[in-house]
Amino acid sequence: MNMSEPRLRTLLRQAEKTKNAGKRAAAAQLYREIVAEEPDLVDAWLGLGELSTDAAEKERAYRQALALDPENVVAQAGLAGEPLPEVAETSEPETAVSPPPPAMTQQAPAVQKKPAPLAEKEDDFILYCYRHPERDTSLRCYSCNKPICIDCANKTPVGYICPECLYNLEEKFFSATKIDYLLASVVSFILSLLAGFVVVNFGGGFFWVLIVLFVAGGVGAFVAKLTYRVIGGRRGRYIPHIVATMVIVGVVIPAFPMLIGILLGGLGALFSLLVPGIYAFVASSSAFYWMR
Ligand SMILES: [Zn+2]
Numbered sequence: 001m002n003m004s005e006p007r008l009r010t011l012l013r014q015a016e017k018t019k020n021a022g023k024r025a026a027a028a029q030l031y032r033e034i035v036a037e038e039p040d041l042v043d044a045w046l047g048l049g050e051l052s053t054d055a056a057e058k059e060r061a062y063r064q065a066l067a068l069d070p071e072n073v074v075a076q077a078g079l080a081g082e083p084l085p086e087v088a089e090t091s092e093p094e095t096a097v098s099p100p101p102p103a104m105t106q107q108a109p110a111v112q113k114k115p116a117p118l119a120e121k122e123d124d125f126i127l128y129c130y131r132h133p134e135r136d137t138s139l140r141c142y143s144c145n146k147p148i149c150i151d152c153a154n155k156t157p158v159g160y161i162c163p164e165c166l167y168n169l170e171e172k173f174f175s176a177t178k179i180d181y182l183l184a185s186v187v188s189f190i191l192s193l194l195a196g197f198v199v200v201n202f203g204g205g206f207f208w209v210l211i212v213l214f215v216a217g218g219v220g221a222f223v224a225k226l227t228y229r230v231i232g233g234r235r236g237r238y239i240p241h242i243v244a245t246m247v248i249v250g251v252v253i254p255a256f257p258m259l260i261g262i263l264l265g266g267l268g269a270l271f272s273l274l275v276p277g278i279y280a281f282v283a284s285s286s287a288f289y290w291m292r
Pocket residue numbers: 141142143144145146161162163164165166
């Protein structure tokens with residue numbers, strides 16, 4: 001129920017908006033969907049009662065509303081076949097803005113607590129995305145309650161969230177400080193440089209290609225895990241990128257003489273870059289993966 005609540009509120013708004021636009025059949029269908037999902041919403045039953053063209057459905061809807069709220073005057077009037085109080089049969093948006101007739105509340109003081117709930121929502125019917133003021137919408141951010149259009153809405157398990165709130169949510173998750181960034185850069189650079197030197201300057205030949213291919217993933221993961229330890233397990237939005245970059249830099253620096261060798265000696269020396277190349281690709285991917 002918690003999960004679907006913002007969605008149902010959105011659907012309710014949509015239904016009222018549709019009704020006010022004069023599309024009564026479409027609005028009735030929306031109310032049907034709402035009560036099918038959540039049968040405890042008095043407003044939805046009242047909406048269906050008002051809009052349904054099927055007499056049996058109309059009566060059932062008003063009875064449901066009364067069962068949930070026995071003193072509801074709209075439902076009472078609807079069942080009695082009287083014109084609905086407050087909300088006139090023609091549904092111009094302005095009609096709802098007028099205050100409730102005082103006579104009604106005097107007659108039945110018990111009703112005061114629950115005036116016809118249709119009226120109070122009408123003032124903010126048409127919402128406009130706070131980031132795209134020209135777009136009307138019926139969605140709201142569940143966190144800050146600002147209206148958002150479908151392009152700005154990010155779906156989460158608990159409802160739609162606006163980009164700002166999403167960013168703030170992520171920022172709480174990313175707790176790394178500037179010092180953590182600095183530490184992560186230095187530590188991953190040193191470790192990567194050591195590994196890079198071994199890769200470039202030791203071994204050689206075909207077996208060395210296989211060995212490097214085999215251990216590169218583990219080396220990348222090792223650099224990432226140790227860096228993660230050093231910064232106290234805190235996470236940063238760009239720390240995985242930094243660590244992966246350092247792994248590449250760490251092998252490019254010792255391989256630099258080879259690059260010059262290729263420039264001088266031609267393509268024949270290209271093979272010597274195979275091992276550092278494989279290592280850079282596998283180890284940096286692995287470091288990035290482990291850091292996330
Ligand atoms: Zn928000």
